[in-house]
């Protein structure tokens with residue numbers, strides 16, 4: 133009998149130097165640097181550079197990278213036309229996936245080992261994802277897409293393109309930290325999906341569009357959106373015990389809790405919770421934060437000892453809700469950040485490629501006779 137590992141749990145799929153996670157201690161490092169330090173001192177673009185090139189940039193390198201990203205933020209009118217042609221009730225993750233696949237038709241990048249093409253591809257993807265997400269968010273409401281502004285930072289510019297207002301600097305800073313915290317997370321499902329695609333030597337646009345499709349599901353990035361739907365369903369503090377009890381008894385998953393690797397509270401959730409708490413003190417979103425922290429307390433008592441704790445999607449969902457962002461944009465905002473990590477892994481894959489082609493354990497029948505159509509009145513065995 134061959135060993136079988138459902139979900140490949142615990143099976144290394146690659147050797148990597150992009151990030152390190154210790155799920156028992158709650159440690160996450162990008163290229164050896166703790167995420168708490170990056171959240172405190174870095175910016176998303178500096179962190180993206182670190183992930184892509186395995187070192188912090190010099191001042192000159194960061195200036196050049198920032199300038200290149202700003203320069204490539206615009207998207208072609210044909211991508212805007214593509215977004216306009218999609219159903220407005222469709223999910224923004226599907227729009228993002230379609231637009232990213234289409235980008236690859238405008239900017240061929242089949243030379244996956246060419247350093248210059250690779251740099252430009254990374255710059256274009258990091259630069260254009262926010263523009264695509266913001267454009268679809270506006271076009272679906274009948275508004276025009278807003279052109280990016282080169283004088284705004286990466287985080288400011290995205291919030292500006294969504295609302296046509298220069299964001300409050302504190303809000304832009306919080307969003308930038310969220311981007312840092314979402315930028316990378318070892319061998320998760322979407323990264324693996326992107327790497328499988330990259331291992332066929334498909335170009336990075338195709339690999340990233342695969343990863344976006346995988347991120348969408350509620351067991352992965354889509355959980356941040358599902359957290360808000362859950363809290364809206366719970367509504368009041370009084371309803372929490374009954375709601376959780378019913379779900380847990382029926383063996384249903386509570387969104388924003390649990391993780392394949394972390395058995396303690398996700399270190400990213402800790403940083404985000406601090407911001408959510410700060411925003412709750414300043415704004416009218418106090419009741420929502422209070423509801424969320426009460427859910428955490430109840431979950432802690434019920435399933436905490438089993439290692440089921442809040443993950444990144446619990447508090448990112450709360451934060452983005454507090455920032456007044458449409459719920460179905462939360463997962464695309466996750467993708468805007470995670471593209472840096474996806475690319476870093478795909479570049480490792482291209483460099484030392486081996487086609488992903490796992491095996492299976494066949495459990496079906498063999499050597500069945502072919503029955504002609506006339507003889508198939510009852511279902512054949």
Ligand code: CMC
Nearest residue numbers: 350351352353355384385386387388389390391392443445
């Ligand atoms: N709520 C209730 N029970 C849970 C949860 C949860 N959120 N997560 C795990 N469990 C229980 C599960 O029922 C099972 O119990 P038992 O051993 O009694 O059958 C046990 O824990 C193991 O669960 P599993 O699903 O086999 O474990 P996994 O390693 O496959 O789970 C997970 C990882 C993320 C799929 C799961 O925790 C989950 O579905 N969580 C909710 C969705 C979510 O928040 N996803 C975001 C993940 S983190 C960031 C990201 O990837 O985007």
